[in-house]
Amino acid sequence: MSELSLYTYYRSSAAYRVRIALHYKSIPYQSQYIHLLKEGGQEKTAAYQRINPQKLIPSLVDDGNIITQSLAIIEYLEEQYPEPPLLPGAPVERGLVRALAHSIACDIHPLNNLRVMNYLEQTLGIDKPQRDQWICHWISEGFAAIEKHLSQAEKTAGKKRQYCWGNEISLADVCLIPQVYNAKRFHCPLEVYPNINRVYKNCMELAVFHQAAPESQDDNEL
């Protein structure tokens, strides 16, 4: 198999998801760095638009085939490299894990993406405190629902669960950890989510989450 290339930016939480999946599955890959702030955003260059016309990070290249969208990339990796799995075996369980993942990737993250922030600030004229209020508002809407789900699942299981899906790392953790990273970056209050905090702490005890983290990337400026 040829080595995979991942177009990535250290602070991109969508790329962070894919990096976690790659490290979790021990898949070797090369990073192609796209700086979202330099040169007015390298994701907008003609060269990168040939890779991803959506002008978004991440993109994965496998043997000349380009796959975009972090969840599509991770599902592709799951099919190509099934072990260790990021989705449970039973269809209903897979549905539940995907629902958690989508609640982050489809309903929280897009509202807080860089291009949305730029539009709010540069076109609609909101200031930084209002921008940060917007970011934390949508994170708290989404996290409140995830927290309820995790607390309900724990009650049903009758014992503490290490990760979003019991004691197995899953696609839900792959999406949750980068979103918590974002929430911390923008100083959103997180103390009201004990279950999310527990999952975050447990995941961050694992090497793969560190290897994929923004501070471990060669393009990091932290």
Ligand SMILES: N[C@@H](CCC(=O)N[C@@H](CS)C(=O)NCC(=O)O)C(=O)O
């Ligand atoms: N749904 C996409 C979202 C990708 C996305 O929003 N990427 C952000 C970084 S986290 C980006 O490239 N933003 C560049 C911009 O807004 O100009 C995915 O999951 O891959």
